[in-house]
Amino acid sequence: MPAFPEQRTPAIPDPYLLPRHYSLMTELTNPHDRFFKETFTRIELAQDFFAQYLPAPVAATLNLNTLELQSGSFVDPDLQQQFADLLYRVTLQSEGDAYIYLLLEHKSYPDPQVPFQLLRYLVRIWERDLRAQETLRPIVPLVVYHGQGRWQVPLTFSSCYSGPEVLRAYWPDFRYELQDLSRLSHAEITGALPLQIALLVLKYILDPTLHDHLGDILSLFKKLADTQSTLTLLKKGQKPGFYT
Numbered sequence: 001m002p003a004f005p006e007q008r009t010p011a012i013p014d015p016y017l018l019p020r021h022y023s024l025m026t027e028l029t030n031p032h033d034r035f036f037k038e039t040f041t042r043i044e045l046a047q048d049f050f051a052q053y054l055p056a057p058v059a060a061t062l063n064l065n066t067l068e069l070q071s072g073s074f075v076d077p078d079l080q081q082q083f084a085d086l087l088y089r090v091t092l093q094s095e096g097d098a099y100i101y102l103l104l105e106h107k108s109y110p111d112p113q114v115p116f117q118l119l120r121y122l123v124r125i126w127e128r129d130l131r132a133q134e135t136l137r138p139i140v141p142l143v144v145y146h147g148q149g150r151w152q153v154p155l156t157f158s159s160c161y162s163g164p165e166v167l168r169a170y171w172p173d174f175r176y177e178l179q180d181l182s183r184l185s186h187a188e189i190t191g192a193l194p195l196q197i198a199l200l201v202l203k204y205i206l207d208p209t210l211h212d213h214l215g216d217i218l219s220l221f222k223k224l225a226d227t228q229s230t231l232t233l234l235k236k237g238q239k240p241g242f243y244t
Contacts, residue, residue: 062098110151110152
């Protein structure tokens, strides 16, 4: 794979801190990791994202109201310029709990080693639980990609197998979910306004036409500001004497 130069992109607005949109043209050293973590460490936004973008049967199995961010990163130090990760714990609707492992691939082209890297990260999560004398729980891996190259990496580890069929049973397997933001249209980006803003920013952060889409992003900020102003007015209206 050729080495791609690091792109310098404008600073990105925080979907919950409206005044920040005035600093859109401020330069950041690495906006991808920073914005991803500032966005998805907000539990209410992560809950919205998983409700919208996990497969419906999977989302229905999880009680997203119990979503809890876990500490730590499982990405290799030498790959942290290419990936950012977050781990969440969630209670199941039946009994027990599970993890959701969110991995952002912020290179401009897909890495064919993602399935193997994910396998390593999942094992590291389980190893940490075993050291804490906890039982192993299911992990739902979800990769977010926003590069320009089309994602053609297999979604299952078994698809990476190239040996004789008789030995396939000895090859491990798992599946990960993928959200390729670069292939989603604006109409396909759903959720509450803060989530839509965050996903649009991630969609275009590696795109040289980012400036052409700032108007769309800022229009969502205006809608969000109007909504928040209305909610503030309604809250004030509940106070005695406000309308007298």
